[in-house]
Amino acid sequence: MIEQTALQIGQKIKQKEITVMEAVEASLMQLRKSEPKLHAYVTENDKIAERALKIQEGITMGRYDSPLAGVPVAVKDNICTKDLRTTCSSRMLADFMPVYDAQAVENLKRAGAVIIGKTNMDEFAMGSTTETSSYGVTKNPWDETRVPGGSSGGSAAAVAAGSAAYALGSDTGGSIRQPSSFCGVVGIKPTYGTVSRYGLIAYGSSLDQIGPIAKDVADCAAVLEVIASYDQKDSTSVKRDDMRFTDGLSEDVRGMKIGVPIEYLEEGLQEEVRESVVKAASMLEQAGAVVEYFELEMTEYVIPAYYVIASAEASSNLARFDGVKYGYRAGNYEGLHGMYKKSRSEGFGAEVKRRIMLGSFVLSTGYYDAYYLKALKTKKLIKKSFNDAFEHYDLILGPTAPSTAPRLGESLECPLQMYLGDIYTAATNLAGLPAISVPCGVDKYNLPIGVQFTGDCFQEKKIIRGAYAFEKMRGAWELPFMKKEVC
Amino acid sequence: MTKQYESVIGLEVHVELATRTKIFCGCSTEFGGAPNTHTCPVCTGMPGSLPVLNKKVVEYALKAGLALNCGINQYSRFDRKNYFYPDNPQNYQISQLYLPICHDGWIEIETAAGQKTVGIHEIHMEEDAGKLIHDEWQDCSLVDYNRSGVPLIEIVSEPDMRSAEEVTAYLDKLRLTMQYLGVSDCKLQEGSMRADVNLSVREAGIKTLGTRTEMKNLNSFKAIARAIEAEKARQIELLEGGKPVIQETRRWDDNKEYSYAMRSKEDAKDYRYFPDPDLVPLEIGDPWIERVKSEQPELRTEKMRRYQQVYQLSEYDASIITGSKKLADLFEVTADICKMPKKAANWIIGETLKCLKEHNMEPEELILSPQHLARLIQIVDKGKVNQNIAKDVFRSMFKADIDPDDYIKEHGLGMVEDPELLTNAVAEVMGEYEKAVAQYREGKTKVIGFLIGQVMKKMQGKADPGQVGEVLKSALEN
Numbered sequence: 001m002i003e004q005t006a007l008q009i010g011q012k013i014k015q016k017e018i019t020v021m022e023a024v025e026a027s028l029m030q031l032r033k034s035e036p037k038l039h040a041y042v043t044e045n046d047k048i049a050e051r052a053l054k055i056q057e058g059i060t061m062g063r064y065d066s067p068l069a070g071v072p073v074a075v076k077d078n079i080c081t082k083d084l085r086t087t088c089s090s091r092m093l094a095d096f097m098p099v100y101d102a103q104a105v106e107n108l109k110r111a112g113a114v115i116i117g118k119t120n121m122d123e124f125a126m127g128s129t130t131e132t133s134s135y136g137v138t139k140n141p142w143d144e145t146r147v148p149g150g151s152s153g154g155s156a157a158a159v160a161a162g163s164a165a166y167a168l169g170s171d172t173g174g175s176i177r178q179p180s181s182f183c184g185v186v187g188i189k190p191t192y193g194t195v196s197r198y199g200l201i202a203y204g205s206s207l208d209q210i211g212p213i214a215k216d217v218a219d220c221a222a223v224l225e226v227i228a229s230y231d232q233k234d235s236t237s238v239k240r241d242d243m244r245f246t247d248g249l250s251e252d253v254r255g256m257k258i259g260v261p262i263e264y265l266e267e268g269l270q271e272e273v274r275e276s277v278v279k280a281a282s283m284l285e286q287a288g289a290v291v292e293y294f295e296l297e298m299t300e301y302v303i304p305a306y307y308v309i310a311s312a313e314a315s316s317n318l319a320r321f322d323g324v325k326y327g328y329r330a331g332n333y334e335g336l337h338g339m340y341k342k343s344r345s346e347g348f349g350a351e352v353k354r355r356i357m358l359g360s361f362v363l364s365t366g367y368y369d370a371y372y373l374k375a376l377k378t379k380k381l382i383k384k385s386f387n388d389a390f391e392h393y394d395l396i397l398g399p400t401a402p403s404t405a406p407r408l409g410e411s412l413e414c415p416l417q418m419y420l421g422d423i424y425t426a427a428t429n430l431a432g433l434p435a436i437s438v439p440c441g442v443d444k445y446n447l448p449i450g451v452q453f454t455g456d457c458f459q460e461k462k463i464i465r466g467a468y469a470f471e472k473m474r475g476a477w478e479l480p481f482m483k484k485e486v487c
Numbered sequence: 488m489t490k491q492y493e494s495v496i497g498l499e500v501h502v503e504l505a506t507r508t509k510i511f512c513g514c515s516t517e518f519g520g521a522p523n524t525h526t527c528p529v530c531t532g533m534p535g536s537l538p539v540l541n542k543k544v545v546e547y548a549l550k551a552g553l554a555l556n557c558g559i560n561q562y563s564r565f566d567r568k569n570y571f572y573p574d575n576p577q578n579y580q581i582s583q584l585y586l587p588i589c590h591d592g593w594i595e596i597e598t599a600a601g602q603k604t605v606g607i608h609e610i611h612m613e614e615d616a617g618k619l620i621h622d623e624w625q626d627c628s629l630v631d632y633n634r635s636g637v638p639l640i641e642i643v644s645e646p647d648m649r650s651a652e653e654v655t656a657y658l659d660k661l662r663l664t665m666q667y668l669g670v671s672d673c674k675l676q677e678g679s680m681r682a683d684v685n686l687s688v689r690e691a692g693i694k695t696l697g698t699r700t701e702m703k704n705l706n707s708f709k710a711i712a713r714a715i716e717a718e719k720a721r722q723i724e725l726l727e728g729g730k731p732v733i734q735e736t737r738r739w740d741d742n743k744e745y746s747y748a749m750r751s752k753e754d755a756k757d758y759r760y761f762p763d764p765d766l767v768p769l770e771i772g773d774p775w776i777e778r779v780k781s782e783q784p785e786l787r788t789e790k791m792r793r794y795q796q797v798y799q800l801s802e803y804d805a806s807i808i809t810g811s812k813k814l815a816d817l818f819e820v821t822a823d824i825c826k827m828p829k830k831a832a833n834w835i836i837g838e839t840l841k842c843l844k845e846h847n848m849e850p851e852e853l854i855l856s857p858q859h860l861a862r863l864i865q866i867v868d869k870g871k872v873n874q875n876i877a878k879d880v881f882r883s884m885f886k887a888d889i890d891p892d893d894y895i896k897e898h899g900l901g902m903v904e905d906p907e908l909l910t911n912a913v914a915e916v917m918g919e920y921e922k923a924v925a926q927y928r929e930g931k932t933k934v935i936g937f938l939i940g941q942v943m944k945k946m947q948g949k950a951d952p953g954q955v956g957e958v959l960k961s962a963l964e965n
Contacts, residue, residue: 199535235539
C-alpha cells in the first residue's frame with residue numbers, strides 16, 4: 001500500500017477498502033524498517049492510534065470530504081503542532097511543546113489528516129543538507145552515504161522512503177524543492193502569502209512559505225489545496241479565490257510558452273543535470289509547448305541578496321530564544337547577560353550562529369545601507385527581472401539544484417559552496433513566486449535529478465499543469481523502496 | 488555666576504492608548520489582572536506567532552496627530568527595534584523609525600508669559616513591554632506580560648521649550664487633548680502617560696545647541712519640574728567649572744531629588760532597526776483621514792468658547808470646568824438635564840472640587856453621576872431642602888453616587904411642608920425667648936437671626952431659613 005500516492009490511499013479509505021488504522025500501520029511498519037537507516041524523524045506521534053480511530057469514526061460518519069482524510073502525513077519540525085514536540089532540530093527547543101497548531105496543521109487536521117511524526121531538518125531551517133540538525137543527520141533513501149538535501153530533508157526522505165504518504169516542508173531559499181530533487185519526489189513552494197505562516201517558526205519571514213512534498217504532482221496539488229487558506233492571523237496572507245489547484249492537473253501544454261534561462265545552464269552545473277533538464281524541455285516542446293532560451297538578468301546577485309536578507313531577518317527572529325520563557329537555559333551562569341550568552345551559545349549550532357552573526361552585522365549602524373538596504377533593492381530588481389520574463393513566458397524551466405545529492409559531510413566543509421547551491425531556487429523566494437520540482441532523471445550513480453517549473457505570482461495552476469504534463473511524458477517513477485529486492 | 492544661561496528642552500511623551508485590545512493581538516489591555524492572564528502566543532513571543540495590527544490603534548494615532556496639527560504619512564511602516572531584555576518577549580520591540588504615522592505638527596501652550604507654539608517632530612506607534620518583578624526574598628525575577636503589546640504612541644516634540652513652566656504647560660495641553668480625544672486617560676501615576684526630558688543649556692543669545700542629556704523615570708508633573716531645575720543647575724555647574732556635559736541617559740530619583748547616569752552614548756546600543764517583515768506597510772487613504780477629521784470631538788478651546796456663549800459661563804468658570812474632560816462632561820450633562828447651567832457650574836467648581844481636594848482625588852476618579860447632581864439642583868431649586876442640607880446630601884453622593892431623593896427620604900431631611908408646624912414652632916420659640924422678642928420689638932432687629940436659628944433647630948433643619956424669617960417677622964411685628 002505504501003507504494004501508492006496519498007490520493008490513492010485516501011480513495012481506498014473512502015471506499016472502505018482499507019481502514020485508517022491499516023494505512024497508519026503500513027506507514028509505521030515502513031518507518032520501523034527505514035528509520036534506523038535514514039533517521040528522517042525527530043519525534044514520532046505517540047497518540048497516532050487514538051487519532052486514527054477518531055478519524056476512522058469521522059469518516060464512517062461522513063464528517064470528512066477531503067480526499068486526504070485518514071492519510072498519514074509527516075510534518076517538518078519547524079511547524080507548530082499542539083502537544084506534539086516541535087524542536088526545529090535544535091537543542092534550543094529540545095523540550096518545546098507548542099500550545100497551538102500552525103494554521104496549515106489546523107487545515108490538515110480539519111481535512112482528517114493523521115500526523116505520523118515530525119521530520120528532521122537543518123537547525124532552524126538553516127542549511128541545505130539536513131546535517132546541521134542537533135539530532136543527527138538524515139540519509140538519502142537513494143544512497144545512504146549521501147545527504148537528502150535540506151532544509152526539509154527529513155520530509156523529503158520520509159516520502160521517498162514510504163514512511164509517510166506525503167509531508168509538509170518549508171521553503172525559504174529552496175528548502176522544499178532542493179531536497180525533493182535530491183530524494184526523487186515532488187515539492188511545491190507556493191506564492192508568498194498562499195499558505196499561512198502562523199505557527200511556522202520563522203527563519204526569514206519575508207521569504208518563508210510552507211508547502212507540500214509528495215510522490216507526484218497530483219498529490220502535491222491536492223495537499224496544497226488543503227493547507228492553503230487566507231488567514232487573518234498572518235498579515236502577509238493573501239486573499240485568493242483561485243485556490244482549486246487540482247484544476248491545474250492537465251496534460252495539455254500545447255501553446256504554453258516556456259522560457260529556459262541561459263544562466264541556469266552555465267558553468268557550475270553538473271553535466272547530467274544539464275542534459276536531463278534540456279531533455280525535459282524538448283519533451284515539452286514536442287508535446288506542443290513553445291520553448292525558448294533567454295537571458296534572465298540579475299541571476300548572479302541572487303545568492304548574496306538572499307543570504308543578506310534571510311540572515312538579517314533570522315538574527316531578529318531568533319532573538320526570542322533566550323532561555324527566559326521556553327527552550328534551553330544553560331545550567332550555570334552569572335547574571336542576566338551571562339544567562340543569555342551561555343544559553344544561546346550552548347543552545348544554537350554553528351550554522352545558526354554564523355547566520356545570526358551575519359544578519360546582526362548587516363543590520364548594524366554603518367552597514368545597514370551598504371548591505372541590508374542594497375539587498376532589498378537587489379530583491380526588487382530580481383522581482384522586476386522575473387516580471388519582464390513573465391511578460392513573455394507562462395513558465396520558467398530549469399534545474400532545481402546544480403547537482404545531485406552530495407556525500408555526507410562534504411557540504412559543511414565549505415559553507416560558501418553550499419550557499420551557491422541555492423542559485424536556482426532562492427530567486428523565486430526573493431520574488432515571492434511559486435515553483436515546483438519534479439524528478440526528471442537520474443545520474444550515473446542512480447541519484448535523482450529534479451527539474452523546476454517557476455510561475456508568475458498566483459500561477460500555481462500553470463506550474464502544476466506543466467509539471468503534471470511532464471510527469472506523464474516522463475513515465476513511471478520508482479522510488480528505491482518500491483524496487484523488488486534482488487536475490 | 489555671571490553668564491546668563493537658558494535651557495533648551497524637548498520631550499518624548501509616551502501615551503498609552505485606551506483601546507480595548509492590544510496593538511498586535513486580541514488580548515485585553517485592562518489594567519491590573521493576575522500576572523500573565525491577559526496574554527496569548529503573540530504577546531508572549533511564542534515561536535511561530537505573528538503580529539496583526541489593531542486598526543483602532545491607527546485610528547487613535549491619527550486622531551492624536553490631526554489634533555496636534557501633524558502631517559500624516561499615508562504610507563507608513565513598522566520597524567523592529569532589537570535589544571535583549573526579559574520584559575520584551577521577542578527581544579525586539581515593534582515600533583516605527585523610518586516612516587512614523589505623523590510628522591511635523593504643533594500645539595499652542597499658555598504660560599504666564601503668554602502664548603507659545605511648540606513644534607511636534609513626529610508621532611509613532613509602538614508596543615509596550617511587560618513588567619519585571621524582582622523578588623529579592625527568593626532572589627529571582629518574575630515577568631508579567633499583561634502589559635506586553637499594550638499600544639503606545641510616542642509624541643516627540645521639537646526642542647522648543649525653555650523652562651519647567653513651559654514643559655508643564657505643554658504636558659498639560661497634551662494630556663487634556665488626549666483626554667478630550669478619548670484616545671487615552673493619560674494618568675501619570677498609572678504610567679499611561681510617561682515623559683522623557685531631553686535638556687541642554689546654552690548661554691543666552693547663542694543659537695547653537697549644547698550637549699543634551701535625556702532624563703527618564705519622571706512620573707509626576709512635579710517630579711518633571713524638579714528634575715528640570717536640577718538638571719539645568721547641574722549642567723550649568725559643569726560648564727562654569729570648565730567641564731563638558733556628557734551626552735547620556737540619566738535616571739531621576741524624585742526622593743533624593745538627584746539624577747544619575749544610566750548609560751553614556753559611548754556604549755549606546757545599536758538597535759539594528761529594520762522593517763518588520765511580519766507586518767505589511769500601512770496605507771492610509773484620504774477617505775480614512777477625512778472621516779477621522781470629521782469625527783474629531785470638540786477640544787478644550789472650542790468647548791470653553793461654547794460654554795461662555797451657550798451656557799453664559801464666565802471665562803474663569805469655563806476654564807476651570809474644561810480643565811478636565813471628566814468635569815466638562817459632568818457639567819454639560821448636568822446642565823442639560825436641570826436647565827440651570829450656572830447652578831451646575833457652581834456645584835462643580837465649589838463643592839465638587841472641594842471634595843476632590845479633601846479626598847486627594849483626580850477628577851477622573853469621580854463617580855458622581857450628572858443625573859443625580861441635576862436632581863439635587865432641582866430639589867434645592869424647588870425648596871425641598873435648604874442649601875446646607877443639600878451640601879450634606881452632596882457629600883454622600885460624592886462618595887457613593889446615591890440617589891438624592893432616596894437619601895433625603897431615608898434620612899428624613901425633606902422640608903416640613905405643613906405650615907401649621909412652622910407656625911407652632913415660631914410660637915414656641917417666641918414663648919421661650921421672651922427677652923429676645925422684646926429686644927426685637929425695641930428695634931434691635933438683628934436679634935432675628937438668633938430666633939431664626941432657634942426655630943430651625945426646633946424644625947431639625949427641615950425648613951427654609953428664608954421662609955422661617957418671614958413667618959417670624961410677621962409674628963413679631965403683630
